[in-house]
Amino acid sequence: MIFPIxxxxxxxxxxxxxxxxxIILNVLVFFYEFYLGPSANEFIMTYGTIPQEITTGxxxxxxxxxxxxxxxxxHLIGNMMFLWVFADNIEAKIGSSRFLLFYxxxxxxxxxxxxxxxxxSTIPSVGASGAIAAVMGAYLVMFPHSKxxxxxxxLFRSFHIPAFIFLGLWxxxxxxxxxxxxxxxxxxxxxxxxxxxxxxxxxxIAGYYFKQAMDRWxxxxxxxxxxx
Numbered sequence: 226m227i228f229p230i231x232x233x234x235x236x237x238x239x240x241x242x243x244x245x246x247x248i249i250l251n252v253l254v255f256f257y258e259f260y261l262g263p264s265a266n267e268f269i270m271t272y273g274t275i276p277q278e279i280t281t282g283x284x285x286x287x288x289x290x291x292x293x294x295x296x297x298x299x300h301l302i303g304n305m306m307f308l309w310v311f312a313d314n315i316e317a318k319i320g321s322s323r324f325l326l327f328y329x330x331x332x333x334x335x336x337x338x339x340x341x342x343x344x345x346s347t348i349p350s351v352g353a354s355g356a357i358a359a360v361m362g363a364y365l366v367m368f369p370h371s372k373x374x375x376x377x378x379x380l381f382r383s384f385h386i387p388a389f390i391f392l393g394l395w396x397x398x399x400x401x402x403x404x405x406x407x408x409x410x411x412x413x414x415x416x417x418x419x420x421x422x423x424x425x426x427x428x429x430i431a432g433y434y435f436k437q438a439m440d441r442w443x444x445x446x447x448x449x450x451x452x453x
Contacts, residue, residue, distance in 0.1 A: 228303070229310045229391065230383065231374035238317030243325045247312070248305050251353055254293045255301045269294055273349025276340040287349075292332040294351035304353045310373070311357070311364045318367060319435050320442070331359025331427050338423020342403075346412050355420035358399075362428020365392040367436060396425050 258265040272290040279285065295301040316324040335355020364371070369389040376383050403418035 226378040227375055228306060228378070229373050230306065230376045232310050232314065232388070233368075233371045235314045235317040239320045239324075241313035241316040241321075241324075243321045243328070244308065244312035244316050247328065247353070248308055251293055251295065251301065251305060251308075255295050258294065269296075269349050269351055273351040274336050274340070275349050276343045276346040279336075279340050280344045288333055288336045289329065291336065291349070291351050292329075292353050292356050295353070296351055300352060304357055307357050308353065308360070311360050314368055314371070315360055315363050315435075318439070327363070327431055328356050328360065331362075331424050331431070332356030334427035335359065335417075335420040335424030338426075339417045339420035341423075342407070342419040343412075343417075348412060348414055350417050350420065352417070352420075355417070355424040358421045358424030359428035359431065361392055361395070362425040362430075363432035363435060364428075365389060366429055366432030396422070399425065 258268060261268055272287055273294055274287045274291040275284070279288065295304065312324070312328075315327070319327065332353070332355050335358060336350065339350055339355070365388065369387070371388040372385040373388050373391045374383055374385055375391075399418055399421045402416065403422050406415070406418050
């Protein structure tokens, strides 16, 4: 298994308090789910995003609460690792308040994309991956040449790969799986591929906006430099 564990960091800028707070909140909510035991299923049905309910005008609040729910340990750990690697640089560049709004809107865009392609589904969608995909989309635009540190778990060895290669391969995989899922006719549990795609596209758009707006936000600031 190969997964990202770090990247080149931005010197200076805002401290990533919001990014770390999101990680803590996701972990705490998951521990609460674990504490609920068998009742966790009811909790997820209440606070997860069910496309059929959204399309009939119900439970809009779940578009946000679902971002903090996870279906298992690996789901949580994988998402939090990606959030740890990619979110801090974005927050450092655009500021904590803007990052807070961006993250939530990215998660909302991801959920809406999932609903568009699964409008009659009665299965709750949960997880932070849609919002994190938005972060990754913005990262691709803002830090394309950043180095992503990858860990080969079996060998306990690491190597670096340019961000544009890693993220390009990642979104390519999501697109293949997303279009493949359109051929499925059964409403069965699985990965919300279109939430990933929708979030990533929203992040790309936001990333281009952030790059254009940086000079207006910080007209006298020097451009932060990367270090490994």
